[in-house]
Amino acid sequence: MNRIIKKLLSNTTSLIGLLLLLFFVVIAIFAPYIAPPLFDDPYQIVRMTWDIEPRPPGFPMADEMRVVFESLGKQVDRDKALFGTAQGGYDIFYGLIWGTRTAFRVGIITVVFSMLIGVISGSIAAYFGGWIDELLMRITDIFLSIPFLVAAMVLTTILGRGLDKVMVALIAFGWMGYARVIRGSILSTKQEIYIMAARALGVKDFRIILLHLLPNTIFPVLVQASMNIGSMVVTAAALSFLGVGAPLGYADWGQMVSFARNWIIGSPGNAGKYWYAVFFPGIFIVLFVLSWNLVGDTLRDILDPRLRGEL
Amino acid sequence: MVERKQKILEIKDLKTHFFTENGIAKAVDGVDFDIFQGETLGLVGESGCGKSVTAFSVVRLLDYPGKVVGGEVIFKGDDLLQKSEDQMRKIRGKEIGMIFQEPMTSLNPVLTIGFQISEVLKIHYKMGNQEARTKVIELLKQVGIPIPEQRFDEYPHQLSGGMRQRAMIAMALACNPSLLIADEPTTALDVTIQAQILELMKNLLKQFNSSLIMITHDLGVIAEIADRIAVMYAGKIVEHSDTRTIFFNPLHPYTFGLLTSIPRLDLEMEKLESIPGMVPDCLCFPTGCKFHPRCVFATEICQREEPELTGVEDGHLVRCWYVDKVREESKKIGFSRRLSLVE
Amino acid sequence: MLSYIIRRLLMLPLILLGVTFLIFCLFSLLSPMERLATYINNPNVLKNPQSAQRLIEKYHLDDPFPAGYIHWLKSLMKLDFGWSSTANQPVWEAIMQRFPATMELVFYSIIPVILVGIWLGVISAVHHNDLLDQVIRVTAIIGWSLPTFIFGLLILFIFYGILGWMPPGRLSAWAQFAVYTGGNFKHYTHFITFDALLNGRLDIFWDAIIHLIGPIITLSYISWAYLLRITRSSMLDTLRKDYIRTARAKGVEEKKVIYLHAQKNALIPVVTVAGMMIIGMLGGVVITETVFTYPGMGYWAATSAQQLDYGSVIGFAVLFAFIMVVGNLIVDVSYALIDPRVRLE
Numbered sequence: 001m002n003r004i005i006k007k008l009l010s011n012t013t014s015l016i017g018l019l020l021l022l023f024f025v026v027i028a029i030f031a032p033y034i035a036p037p038l039f040d041d042p043y044q045i046v047r048m049t050w051d052i053e054p055r056p057p058g059f060p061m062a063d064e065m066r067v068v069f070e071s072l073g074k075q076v077d078r079d080k081a082l083f084g085t086a087q088g089g090y091d092i093f094y095g096l097i098w099g100t101r102t103a104f105r106v107g108i109i110t111v112v113f114s115m116l117i118g119v120i121s122g123s124i125a126a127y128f129g130g131w132i133d134e135l136l137m138r139i140t141d142i143f144l145s146i147p148f149l150v151a152a153m154v155l156t157t158i159l160g161r162g163l164d165k166v167m168v169a170l171i172a173f174g175w176m177g178y179a180r181v182i183r184g185s186i187l188s189t190k191q192e193i194y195i196m197a198a199r200a201l202g203v204k205d206f207r208i209i210l211l212h213l214l215p216n217t218i219f220p221v222l223v224q225a226s227m228n229i230g231s232m233v234v235t236a237a238a239l240s241f242l243g244v245g246a247p248l249g250y251a252d253w254g255q256m257v258s259f260a261r262n263w264i265i266g267s268p269g270n271a272g273k274y275w276y277a278v279f280f281p282g283i284f285i286v287l288f289v290l291s292w293n294l295v296g297d298t299l300r301d302i303l304d305p306r307l308r309g310e311l
Numbered sequence: 312m313v314e315r316k317q318k319i320l321e322i323k324d325l326k327t328h329f330f331t332e333n334g335i336a337k338a339v340d341g342v343d344f345d346i347f348q349g350e351t352l353g354l355v356g357e358s359g360c361g362k363s364v365t366a367f368s369v370v371r372l373l374d375y376p377g378k379v380v381g382g383e384v385i386f387k388g389d390d391l392l393q394k395s396e397d398q399m400r401k402i403r404g405k406e407i408g409m410i411f412q413e414p415m416t417s418l419n420p421v422l423t424i425g426f427q428i429s430e431v432l433k434i435h436y437k438m439g440n441q442e443a444r445t446k447v448i449e450l451l452k453q454v455g456i457p458i459p460e461q462r463f464d465e466y467p468h469q470l471s472g473g474m475r476q477r478a479m480i481a482m483a484l485a486c487n488p489s490l491l492i493a494d495e496p497t498t499a500l501d502v503t504i505q506a507q508i509l510e511l512m513k514n515l516l517k518q519f520n521s522s523l524i525m526i527t528h529d530l531g532v533i534a535e536i537a538d539r540i541a542v543m544y545a546g547k548i549v550e551h552s553d554t555r556t557i558f559f560n561p562l563h564p565y566t567f568g569l570l571t572s573i574p575r576l577d578l579e580m581e582k583l584e585s586i587p588g589m590v591p592d593c594l595c596f597p598t599g600c601k602f603h604p605r606c607v608f609a610t611e612i613c614q615r616e617e618p619e620l621t622g623v624e625d626g627h628l629v630r631c632w633y634v635d636k637v638r639e640e641s642k643k644i645g646f647s648r649r650l651s652l653v654e
Numbered sequence: 655m656l657s658y659i660i661r662r663l664l665m666l667p668l669i670l671l672g673v674t675f676l677i678f679c680l681f682s683l684l685s686p687m688e689r690l691a692t693y694i695n696n697p698n699v700l701k702n703p704q705s706a707q708r709l710i711e712k713y714h715l716d717d718p719f720p721a722g723y724i725h726w727l728k729s730l731m732k733l734d735f736g737w738s739s740t741a742n743q744p745v746w747e748a749i750m751q752r753f754p755a756t757m758e759l760v761f762y763s764i765i766p767v768i769l770v771g772i773w774l775g776v777i778s779a780v781h782h783n784d785l786l787d788q789v790i791r792v793t794a795i796i797g798w799s800l801p802t803f804i805f806g807l808l809i810l811f812i813f814y815g816i817l818g819w820m821p822p823g824r825l826s827a828w829a830q831f832a833v834y835t836g837g838n839f840k841h842y843t844h845f846i847t848f849d850a851l852l853n854g855r856l857d858i859f860w861d862a863i864i865h866l867i868g869p870i871i872t873l874s875y876i877s878w879a880y881l882l883r884i885t886r887s888s889m890l891d892t893l894r895k896d897y898i899r900t901a902r903a904k905g906v907e908e909k910k911v912i913y914l915h916a917q918k919n920a921l922i923p924v925v926t927v928a929g930m931m932i933i934g935m936l937g938g939v940v941i942t943e944t945v946f947t948y949p950g951m952g953y954w955a956a957t958s959a960q961q962l963d964y965g966s967v968i969g970f971a972v973l974f975a976f977i978m979v980v981g982n983l984i985v986d987v988s989y990a991l992i993d994p995r996v997r998l999e
């Protein structure tokens with residue numbers, strides 16, 4: 001374990017990844033101080049104006065909005081849109097800061113649950129073998145037969161808009177990879193002598209899985225999980241971008257990008273006019289995903305026995 | 312004794328180091344030996360002692376991060392270490408053939424046997440398809456592969472282990488090389504097949520008049536085929552002499568240990584000995600004589616100073632401070648008695 | 655080998671049955687009334703509870719589980735996927751109309767993916783740990799981390815917004831008129847680039863190409879980054895194999911060692927992940943087409959999803975699942991064909 005941490009810190013790329021990750025964690029933790037909420041639900045993005053057209057960075061809060069918030073009994077401390085406003089007057093800065101919390105929530109919850117489902121079904125399939133294995137693996141195949149994004153899109157369309165529904169959809173179609181990985185590594189570990197010995201001694205099946213097999217096979221799954229957080233967040237953002245994810249006005253990076261969609265080509269004679277509408281949300285998503293990928297990539301290289309010792 | 316003919320290969324003070332991130336591993340650290348035409352030299356030692364690295368240094372096929380850092384490899388008068396990669400390529404396969412340990416993994420699974428053997432001929436003799444095919448079928452016949460016409464178009468996985476090794480031998484001998492390097496060619500095979508392959512190699516060597524460096528940890532194999540033996544330990548040669556002398560009059564405690572650790576019917580040994588300890592990690596060799604932590608004869612001088620490889624008798628080189636003690640011990644066990652009986 | 659193919663072919667209907675069942679389960683999460691909406695083209699019918707109830711019974715939407723599934727499956731086999739309110743035509747017709755556009759895009763995207771991905775992967779592996787390898791590797795990780803919708807918007811921003819080169823859509827207005835309304839433009843393949851050439855209309859061909867470039871780049875770059883990674887690690891693995899050393903010991907030229915002895919082996923596992931790439935591409939189609947308002951199935955499906963046009967979304971899912979299953983089968987069989995160890999079993 002120490003060796004892994006030492007390597008992660010000594011490798012430039014993974015160090016960059018870890019620092020980026022730290023940056024996002026700090027943003028998520030201190031979101032209420034960085035961008036104080038003005039609605040009762042902090043995930044509701046603060047609006048700076050009622051205007052549809054995006055406004056450039058530094059745009060001050062319109063008077064009519066200030067009146068609204070003050071009538072709600074809120075103190076408006078931060079009255080400039082640091083990164084500009086998106087379509088509909090939504091404050092991009094606010095959306096990104098609170099969107100960081102959304103990203104961590106979506107990423108961690110979906111990965112933990114899909115990992116749980118995957119690990120349970122995969123280890124059952126591998127340990128018991130026979131028709132149970134056959135059945136579970138065919139079910140896995142079937143779930144894998146629909147492209148992930150398409151499947152998630154269909155399910156959220158049916159379930160309706162909302163972040164919780166997005167997460168359900170991502171979990172429902174995100175567990176199969178883990179099931180396959182854990183099944184593969186258990187199948188090879190199962191043949192090891194100490195498992196045979198435990199069986200011969202009459203240790204119960206469930207105990208063998210829990211105490212002997214899982215601790216020895218869980219590592220590749222954890223690596224996969226760390227790389228998966230980024231892609232789960234991207235898929236959730238993509239769903240919001242397509243208009244079937246988070247509800248309108250919810251602090252979510254994908255939604256911030258989708259706000260930019262209609263303005264991307266600028267206005268005649270001024271093509272780059274609304275650059276900020278896509279630039280800032282884009283940077284946040286890319287850096288977040290990149291940080292997980294950098295850490296995951298290095299982790300995989302470290303744990304891959306074939307690549308050991310020559311990073 | 313061995314006829315002294317033309318010297319084919321002469322290795323002088325060869326040093327090959329591996330530059331790993333944990334430090335420099337001195338896998339080969341000053342090795343000298345030479346081979347004459349038609350002669351077979353056995354390179355013996357436990358795994359990790361540097362014998363394979365020595366062989367790969369000769370043909371310059373070291374894996375990353377290995378590097379030859381010193382010495383000379385004189386092959387037919389030229390130093391191979393000074394040659395360009397292009398010149399080296401013309402020597403590999405043509406002048407120096409190689410046979411590897413695992414016939415299973417040493418043949419390319421997606422190319423046919425015929426393609427892989429005829430490739431050597433096409434490269435070095437610029438043969439056409441048809442000509443190469445005829446020659447390869449003849450070679451396959453020579454190495455004892457039945458129905459060679461059919462085998463030509465088969466893939467490695469369709470052949471048994473012994474057949475694959477025969478194909479490897481055919482490949483190595485295709486251009487009639489003057490030197491053959493065999494890296495544990497029989498280790499992965501069944502005992503009965505081992506004997507067949509050794510017999511085949513012996514015959515072919517005579518036929519082709521090639522020299523052979525035979526790398527192995529198996530003393531039985533070496534006794535069968537080698538004219539001379541060099542025993543390696545921790546990157547250095549510790550004893551070097553002709554085969555009979557090594558077997559009947561070992562003067563290095565390591566060789567002595569190796570010999571007492573194989574079962575023999577002709578000796579009255581109370582029990583099968585084993586050498587205590589393990590081959591040291593080449594990242595941190597012990598000081599002084601590298602064998603001293605495992606040596607029963609070791610004293611304080613062995614820990615401090617490394618002995619030189621010195622000639623004790625005619626052509627018998629040993630790297631040890633206590634040659635006489637070992638000689639007495641081997642007399643007790645009866646190695647030398649056997650020697651006198653033979654003579 | 656033959657038995658393997660037969661076994662895989664026999665599995666095909668089972669997997670397809672499973673997939674349709676899974677989609678039916680998703681479909682069943684909707685109330686019968688919502689499901690009924692997918693079958694009718696006049697929403698006013700739903701306002702009358704009695705006639706709606708009659709229709710629900712007519713379409714067996716309220717049947718208990720096995721019967722309902724069988725009825726649904728039967729209607730699928732008759733290609734009756736319901737009514738698409740987004741396209742204002744039957745779902746199947748809507749699919750068939752948009753299918754060629756999507757396939758044209760995918761077709762053109764696969765070529766750069768395979769060529770560039772494999773080529774760079776091999777180079778990266780051969781120059782393992784060199785500067786070149788590091789550059790390729792970091793580029794791939796960044797590419798891998800750049801979500802399609804952001805990348806697509808960037809392309810649109812730069813090449814259309816600023817440079818004005820690659821307009822969104824599939825054709826310019828004049829070309830669209832010439833192709834669909836103009837009269838004497840013949841549709842042989844429904845791939846506009848091909849048809850334009852066959853009709854001898856180079857101007858339309860060029861117009862189609864400049865519309866395609868943006869979507870092609872967007873759709874292919876992620877698969878390319880993925881393929882590059884796989885090829886690189888597979889190639890690295892292969893270059894360490896004993897038979898590579900054998901080839902070198904024979905005096906084989908380094909180029910031939912890499913491109914003949916190693917690449918042939920290294921590409922075998924790469925073929926297996928081609929299936930994964932199809933998944934990535936088909937998923938990417940939805941985003942790419944939406945970003946570029948390219949009138950294919952993906953754009954239509956996304957629009958349908960926004961407008962809660964369930965019938966269209968379900969029909970789209972069924973079709974894509976079929977394509978995937980069949981695609982995976984083809985990949986598996988070709989995998990068996992190129993590996994002699996499997997082929998000669």
